[in-house]
Amino acid sequence: MISFHLLREAIIAVQERPPTLAGEALTAGKRKELLEAPHLAELINEIHVEAERAGREPVPPLSFADFQIVHSSGSRKEYEKPYFERRRRLLALGLAMALDDTDAYKETLENLIWEICNEYAWAVPAHLPNSIEQVLAARVPPNRYVDLFAAETAHALAEVLYLIGNRLNDWVTHRVKQEIEQRVFQPVFESSHHFIWTSMTNNWSAVCGGAVGMAALLLIDDRERLAGMQDRVVSAMDSFLAGYGIDGCCPEGFAYWRYGFGYFVYWAEMLYEFTRGTIDLLKQDKIRRIAQFPAAVVLSASACINYSDCRPTIRPPTGMISRLCSRLTIAPPAMTSVPSFHDDHCYRWPFLVRNLLWTEPERLHAPGAVGIFYFASTDWLVVKRETSKGLLAFSAKGGHNHEPHNHNDLGHFILHTEGDTLLADLGMGVYTREYFGKERYTHLHTSSLGHSVPVINGEQQAAGEAYRAVVTRNDTENGTVNFEIDLTHAYRPEARIHALHRCFEWKVCQDEARAELKLTDHFVFGEASVETERSIIEHFISFHKPVICNDQVVWQGEKGSVVLRYEPSELSAYVEAIELPSRDTNPLSAYCLRLYAGHLNQIYACRLVMECRLH
Template sequence: MNQQELLDILREAGPLQASHYYPQGDQDTFWKRAAESGEWKESISEIRAEGLRLEALDIPELAYSLFTAFARTGSRLEYERVYFERRRRLNTYALLVLLEPENPGYLRGLEDILWSICGEYTWCLPAHLPPDFAVTEIGRFIDLFSAETGFTLSEISLLLGGRLPPLLRSRISAEVERRIFRPFLEDGPYHWETVTHNWSAVCAGSIGAAAMLALDDPAQLSRILHKTERSMHFYLEGFGEDGACAEGLGYWNYGFGYFTYYSDLLRARSGGKLDWFQCDKVRSIAAFQQKCFIGGSLVANFSDSTPRVRVHMGLSHYLADKYSGVEFPPAQLRAPYTEDHCSRWAPVLRNLIWTRQARVAQEWAAASFYLPDVAWIVARHGSPGKVFGFAAKGGHNDEPHNHNDLGHFILAGGGEIYAADLGSGEYTADYFGKGRYQYDCNGSQGHSVPIISGRYQSAGPEYAAAVLYAAAGTDRDELKLELSKAYETEGLKSLVRTLVWHKEELPRLELCDEYLYEGAPESWTERFVTWRQPELLRPGIVLLPGSDGGRVEVHYDDKLVEPEFTLREYRDHYGRETVWHTLDFHVLRPGSEGRFVFTFQFLS
């Protein structure tokens, strides 16, 4: 669609109003009901508890020493903890003003934090700025969080309207224009406008949403939306027809969440003439969440994702209302108000206004999925009193938020993980730099894949797995991969990994690695990664004990391999030192060919 056609649609439809956000179009009625009824009781209790915490605290300052910490040390946490605490304060007071408009203390708290955020040196994170940026150019940079801030301030200004002083609303408008709209139109193009991952959806989606909320001029709005629509096409290019997000469920929540928030406002602003929800690929992406869970809050957390994920109920209910194939998630998976350490406004608001009462089961239904475009197999298997989960992947080693993890797998049962993916580590300069694969959570040394002649898998699109066979069935799931191209190892002619998940009352995973080598490798180690501390029961059987009485036995041929257990540590996404274990099986006499079989058997 060209810009003139877009302009004609916008002129005809007219600006957005606060009434768009509410089922019956009445803001005051909605928030009065929310405050008094039991439907949102837990969420609102959490918001009020956060308000009580904030009463005793001053607005934290983004000091110079914090801003420069990343440049000096490569550490992001010092600045970002304060930055996100300020956003948490903004969200909390905005929601409390909506819930209790008669409380003047909440309005004063909101006014102060709005004014303070308008005065920040930059809305970008230091980690997202060029290392040699010029002070005179600071206003031209737009990253995820500056775009989100523009969207947040514009939405709060629209929803609160005349409750905010004219001076404050004018300043919000001026700052969003100066920091977001003007640079987007005049200083681009930005790298994220054409990327095929979450940045295009979050940055462009936030800017487009802010423009639809803040701008009355259809001509300026059409210029912005013409650009944001292009970015949404690029975002969707990052998905195959299976709708899978290679970045993992956390980044699906993030990127596809902002795509949805933007698309909802766009449909309303265009009078229904611009509707991304009619796209078949969007329908497929919307169903990805329900395919990721492997029991309780545990997920297939490949890439920079966390092992446990809580659900954004607002986004989930909105998509379930849109598409018959999207399931309402179990209520017990609701993300608490304070769960998002980045304190994003858009999902927090919609967790209230989009969530509705729905009768759902306490657990996702048993199911198995093969997602061919990312080469993932994910399975939930129900057994009396327990849910067991299995996931494995192929793909290539140049995926968004890439880990070198071809052939890697996850096993879970009874709410515990036995074969693990470490997920995302602490984000630092080096984490996204040359040292990325020295981090155990990113390199193949921290995944359940072979180590060949001391070598790990290599990074790059050419290091890829070939799917030889894949099937998700009633009684068993199977994934068979050729992995020799994952390694930069001379002499390796073939490496076939076969994983068969038997869905019995107490399920088992059979793993078989077969290789052919020109000559013989110097060494061969079958590595498995676990949170559990392995115990040797007897030759041929290693025990992975669960903390709740659950157990998994690993059966192997002690004539071919010898086990070694090693306790290790890494810094998780939140900077916490975290213990994990490697279960290594060293091949005793590696030759020109080999075949190694391991059975992971769940016990009662």
């Protein structure tokens, strides 16, 4: 990415730490501009409401009982809810003081920071060793283990000091610097051993590296030491970028693009500001392609193509995207408003602060990109067309079943009608110990039972890199997009399938605001199988309840519908209502349409037609 020689040269040349490292200098004029900006009014109101609440309510405790629950039951929410409530308050109080230039929240903020500094570990228990034996064998103790959230805490506290540290009690600022030095800087930068995340090719290397890198840029005065620190961050970022294909697709999904690539951008821009433009890590072809990823996968202001562990509804980070559009001269995805203060349940500092400081209102309500987008590195196809009444979109994927944040979803597809994703991806499940362990594919969100793919002779898709799809056709002919996938090797031998080919034909009639998807699954069963044992169940997943009527199934959205036509003499249809666990107490509802066919010939073709129409 950049040699240590050039990195060191640029850093030691800096005489004074610039006032723009947090994104902008918060001068009196800038504060006035932010407080009066119409597009920020709702967000700033939320900040003040949360700051006032923090002043009235006591800081939630982090008890040992909650700390150990993840190791006894696998549940993370008991400890993480109060943990992130503390970060929520830090974000609100820090920004309220910075924006208002008032000390009204000073005592509350100082006490909160002191409590955060008192925490046993900044890493969450789910990321710590499971037993005392493992703790004793570990290279670093729990209070010096740097995971995603320890790194994020260090950066958040460092940026609070950068913005308003001169107004806080000297004891508090000293304590923060001491804790960050001992808990984060020393274990990450002073040891010859590297944390495993420095070599990971997923979001961890970018988030941990970017957060500790920014904390160092904000706090470390020794330029030689700082240069060495940033060199280690560069190494982690090289690992992170290796996880992306040259086409810029994020295999972890759009939510992790926002997370991992977000921390890369926040760090890279802080380094750019620190070196007064000498080091510009955004000006790389691959970075530009990664930056354009949202334009392909964002469908509306809150909907996206959400393969992997990505929520079905997620708002683009308007600040980060505005900065990328300005710096790289690219078009934004569909965005209508700045995300809420509560959009990120972890209340990560840079997302909200950069949304506040970087969002350019003219980027909001700009038309989203349309066209055909294909990512060869992951075999994702996205087709978006504007019609006379709004957007119609189709997407399908290949790949393999050992991707980052993997779901067993080869051949899965999504249909979207102007704001409603009517055939959907369930997205991420509730993060528990089991969700990232051996039991991962017992969860509906991650198993192929939770995706719009067939079950063959009672067998679902298997996990592992050996279980993969092969794209055999990807072209457009007379306005019809043809996408064909060989799914033969997505299943274990127990499926007794000799061959399975899934074919999509997608055509949009823009003037009539409708589209047609022809879906054909060609099955060739193994010669040893017998007719009475041969069966398939086609699954179709949605958050909208399908209605079966004669030879049709209808999914009705607010502005459009999908109608599936099938042959009742060949396929029997039934709908299962599914309650999905969520982080909240109320479960989510989803629906699975199942089309069953049994006693099949050795060669069988399941042909279905779906019409999408906007009203």
